[in-house]
Amino acid sequence: MQDRKNFKSIFLVKLPMCSHPDSIGSDSFRTKNPFRPGPSLALPVLRAFLEKYKTYDYKIKAVDLNLEAYTEPGIPVDTSVYPNLLAGVIKNNDYDVLAISIMFVFNVRWVDDIVKLSRKLHPEAKIMIGGGYPTLFPERCLLKHDIDDAIIGEGEATFLHILNKYNNHRDVEFDKKFPHGSYATKNEKGEVNVIKGEYHLIDLADLPMPAWDYINIEGYFKRSGDKVLPIEGSRGCPYRCSYCTSFIFCGPRIRYKPVENLINEILEIKERYKDIKTLRFIDDNLSFSKDWIKDFLTKIINLKLPLKLEIQNFSVKHLDEEIVRLLIEAGTHTFTIAVESGSPEMQKRINKNLNFNLVRDAVKMMKSHDVHIHVCWMIGFPGETLEQINETFNFARELKANSNQFVTVLPYPGTQLFDEAKKANLLVFSEDDLDKFDNRRCDYVKSDQWNYDQLQKIIYDANIEMNFLNNPSLKTPAGRDKLLSFFIDNELLLSIPDHIILYLVIGYIYKQKNCYAEYEKHYNKAKELFKDEKLAETFSKYLSWDNPIIKDYNQFLSKFQ
Structure with missing residues (x-):
């Protein structure tokens, strides 16, 4: 058994970026959104930063739960599988520190799940969290969940600072180069303190290339059908729109990677x-x-x-x-x-x-x-x-x-x-x-x-x-072709297969192209979908709109009356 006085084995987990199945309830069709997540850039960036700047014997592994649910190209992820996937990765991995990455505040129930399971199966492990939820609600993160530390804002340097704190490890050179940012922590009495770090934003020239080797990229490409990876060339925004949180996460100024660094990163990914x-x-x-x-x-x-x-x-x-x-x-x-x-x-x-x-x-x-x-x-x-x-x-x-x-x-x-x-x-x-x-x-x-x-x-x-x-693309033949490609080649139809109006627009475009078999196929599909009570409740109102597509579809329906 590992010596729990040392916190060397780090398990970095990206939580699902969708709503928890228990929180969705009876969403109407209008508020439902097909879920087709891409890889998180946060995990490979954190992993690469730790590997480059650590002076303690940390071993890190990472998993992006979002990608684990893909089964078939072009098809939205079945989010109901995530609770079992989450339970599996916690049961099947040993670690000294669980580092949670959470994108959105409404992902909060996933935090409940993973923390409770980790405390049950790995009671001596430390738990820290970073991302949107802890940045906006740092005190709540520690009061509502059994979490040790919550990173506020940009997380690379603070992530390593906290790991070093767990091990009573002092790295003078690192502390000087990367003053820690703000984070919330608990004292021995369980009281939450917010530690205000020095105002310091990382020079993007100091970031190593993201370490994508933590996941099977080729497997993700094959199972999702998406051959896409995220990348960043800059952080921050100098504008202060009253609704925006960019300055909270990335600061009030824009920072760029050196062009040569970014070019080399692109060449490395392509190679x-x-x-x-x-x-x-x-x-x-x-x-x-x-x-x-x-x-x-x-x-x-x-x-x-x-x-x-x-x-x-x-x-x-x-x-x-x-x-x-x-x-x-x-x-x-x-x-x-x-x-x-x-x-x-x-x-x-x-x-x-x-x-x-x-x-x-x-x-x-x-x-x-x-x-x-x-x-x-x-x-x-x-x-x-x-x-x-x-x-x-x-x-x-x-x-x-x-x-x-x-x-x-x-x-x-x-x-x-x-x-x-x-x-x-x-x-x-x-x-x-x-x-x-x-x-x-x-x-x-x-x-x-x-x-x-x-x-x-x-x-x-x-x-x-x-x-x-x-x-507006419907007005010209070239525009209709592009719209058809946008709907079909980009697999929008697979993502929202019950969207009746989408079938009508596609059918109408095919009719303009004199592709009558496809036109009737999509109009008939819409006709069948209208038999679903909930879908009819959402879409029937549009059949009274004064619109060429609606008029054409109503004329099509008249053949069956």
């Missing part, structure tokens, strides 16, 4: 994983520095790699013709911009302060390059009126993006938005109910003009209208 097709950048705003992004894109283009770079998140303040052309040449064909609100007043109140003419010009410029434009929107801000909400939908209609994401506002602790809502007595929030800490389920803001059930219905109607029935 090791021959079948990889796409690298997906997770950065908040990679194009903030024009000099950096030009240097990176020019060098990666010159390498002529058979690899797609999926760089999606952009501010319209940092996009111009030159950068868009370089991005397209590097393999980026989807551009995501966050406008959030179409109300000039709300833009000021949330510190977004976008110039709508700049937004219009950026969208027009991107459309001229025939790329896929995805726009993110939020409704339900504290004090927002229905008129202002409608301004958002009207601006979305004006922009005519290829796809839109509409979500309700989620006030995060530590943000200006949360503090303002609390001060105005518009916040209905309890730390005892974090299952709803999710844009699809939260109801934390009070309003005398709307409620959350109403907002969810409005959002779903807007989704059906702008992403499906009135999608």
Whole structure:
């Protein structure tokens, strides 16, 4: 048996990023979301950092539970299997320290499961946690769960500091180079103390290449059908939108990896994983520095790699013709911009302060390059009126993006938005109910003009209208072909196989292409799905809409009457 006075064997576990089956309840079709997770970048980064900078004999192993549930390419994960998978990895692994990585606050029930099981089977092991939940609720993490330490914010250096603390190991050089960040810990009486670390953000030049060898990447590619890995070129955002937590996690300034380091990382990944097709950048705003992004894109283009770079998140303040052309040449064909609100007043109140003419010009410029434009929107801000909400939908209609994401506002602790809502007595929030800490389920803001059930219905109607029935891509043959590819080649139909309107749009496109067998096949599938009471409850209302696709489908149905 291992000497438990030494905490050398580290087991790093990424918890499922989906809702726990016990918390889902009777979600309506509108709030359900197919789950197809990708690999976590946090685990290989932490593992590589520990291996590079440790001066104690630590042995680390890691598992990303999200990937363990894939069984068939293109099919959403059955999230009901995760409790057994979680139990299996705790039962079948021995360790001195359990290090938990948790992405979202609403994943909290997975924390309950893993901590209770670990305390039962490995009672002498230390437990620490990092990620979104402990960063926003550090004290709660330790009070509600039997956890020893909770890392706040950026975690690499603090992770190793805490491990060294467990072993009474002092590394003077490491402490000097990487002052520890903030974390919550328990004293001998079980009282929680938040240790305020020095304000220090890691120089990304000091990060080693992520250690992807902890998982069977080829097995993940085969079982999921996705040949994609995440990557980052920067951290942080200099803007202070009132709703955003980026500054809490990554600081108030943007930091870049040296271009040569990033290029070498890409070359290493491509050399090791021959079948990889796409690298997906997770950065908040990679194009903030024009000099950096030009240097990176020019060098990666010159390498002529058979690899797609999926760089999606952009501010319209940092996009111009030159950068868009370089991005397209590097393999980026989807551009995501966050406008959030179409109300000039709300833009000021949330510190977004976008110039709508700049937004219009950026969208027009991107459309001229025939790329896929995805726009993110939020409704339900504290004090927002229905008129202002409608301004958002009207601006979305004006922009005519290829796809839109509409979500309700989620006030995060530590943000200006949360503090303002609390001060105005518009916040209905309890730390005892974090299952709803999710844009699809939260109801934390009070309003005398709307409620959350109403907002969810409005959002779903807007989704059906702008992403499906009135999608601007439907207007041209080339646009319809791209939309069909987006729906089928990207396996959207496999991900949401009960989405009746999706079948109608696909059937309609096939009819325009004179592919009548496929047209009838998809219309008949929709007809069969309408026999399901819950699906009919969600989708029947749209059969009364004045829309060419709906008219065509109703005419199709008339043959059976």
